[in-house]
Amino acid sequence: MPKNSKRDIYKPSTKKRPEYFGFMLTPSEQLKNVAASYVRITSYGKHTNHTALQVPDERIQLIFDFKTSDIENAVMVEGIRHTYGFLRRTGVLEQLKIKMRPGIFYSLFQRPAHFFTDRSMPLKAAIGQKASYFDTVFTAKTHTARLIIIERILKKLAQESPSIDSKVQQIVESIYISNGNISGSELCKQVGMGYRQFHDLFNKWIGASFKIFCNIVKFHQTRLDLRHLHGQSITAIALKNGYRDQAHLTSDFKKFHGLTPLQVRNRYASLFTTVLITPTTKKITIYHPD
Numbered sequence: 438m439p440k441n442s443k444r445d446i447y448k449p450s451t452k453k454r455p456e457y458f459g460f461m462l463t464p465s466e467q468l469k470n471v472a473a474s475y476v477r478i479t480s481y482g483k484h485t486n487h488t489a490l491q492v493p494d495e496r497i498q499l500i501f502d503f504k505t506s507d508i509e510n511a512v513m514v515e516g517i518r519h520t521y522g523f524l525r526r527t528g529v530l531e532q533l534k535i536k537m538r539p540g541i542f543y544s545l546f547q548r549p550a551h552f553f554t555d556r557s558m559p560l561k562a563a564i565g566q567k568a569s570y571f572d573t574v575f576t577a578k579t580h581t582a583r584l585i586i587i588e589r590i591l592k593k594l595a596q597e598s599p600s601i602d603s604k605v606q607q608i609v610e611s612i613y614i615s616n617g618n619i620s621g622s623e624l625c626k627q628v629g630m631g632y633r634q635f636h637d638l639f640n641k642w643i644g645a646s647f648k649i650f651c652n653i654v655k656f657h658q659t660r661l662d663l664r665h666l667h668g669q670s671i672t673a674i675a676l677k678n679g680y681r682d683q684a685h686l687t688s689d690f691k692k693f694h695g696l697t698p699l700q701v702r703n704r705y706a707s708l709f710t711t712v713l714i715t716p717t718t719k720k721i722t723i724y725h726p727d
Contacts, residue, residue: 464588471545471591473536477580480530488525493518493693495653497542497550497644499535499560501574501583504528512560512571514542516553517645517653521695533583535591539609539650540601540642545594550644570594604628605642608635617655618679621647655679656693659686663702671698 462475473496498515505511515534542550546564553563561568570590577583608624624647625635639647659678666674675686675698683698690698 476534478532501533503531515557551640617651
């Protein structure tokens with residue numbers, strides 16, 4: 438057969454698959470008010486090293502590790518980060534991260550969320566015996582089966598738990614509507630609260646200070662704009678999102694991302710961005726329970 442035959446041209450690729458990648462998954466309709474998204478992280482190879490950039494997220498995360506031999510750390514809770522960091526792991530990686538909507542953690546578990554801000558800790562240490570609800574997740578062998586069990590548990594917890602404080606809901610909605618460009622004094626007037634009471638309530642329910650939360654929301658919106666508004670300059674995008682100038686934007690980006698806005702814009706099309714697992718990802722894999 439000639440060398441340029443279709444069999445030669447279209448033979449299966451022998452290129453090695455990426456060692457590290459994440460899939461964004463949507464929760465079922467019943468749980469969209471509880472979980473913002475699921476993130477599945479999988480790696481291949483017996484002895485591989487994984488390093489992934491983690492940017493701050495305004496949502497608390499539950500992390501299930503299906504490859505760990507440390508049962509106490511099989512389910513972790515990760516608070517809201519103040520700065521970027523790196524996830525480093527050696528060996529095969531199989532995790533599921535649940536990004537919970539703001540206020541949901543306190544609603545489900547009645548444990549103040551600000552005690553583990555900027556760090557991770559075992560879920561049992563954070564919430565006590567309620568962590569045992571998730572033990573059955575590790576009896577499932579497939580990812581689909583695990584998700585079905587997790588959704589069943591979250592639904593049960595949501596039915597048993599009090600609703601999110603109406604003032605907290607109003608505050609969070611106002612922050613999102615303004616893309617983080619709203620003052621604490623303005624929100625205090627909206628919900629009829631004193632400044633100290635407002636900040637104590639926000640910290641307890643959300644797990645970070647009001648200022649940090651707003652800055653992260655604004656950061657993620659700006660990242661989206663850098664990715665999609667190709668015709669606008671970085672200065673124009675900075676002003677659009679409430680930054681004083683490009684220098685102010687650059688300062689925030691270095692703290693939250695470790696890169697300048699220009700570097701972020703230039704690298705969105707590169708392999709580097711495949712390790713960024715954020716709530717702003719547009720292309721997602723839809724999960725439908727069997």
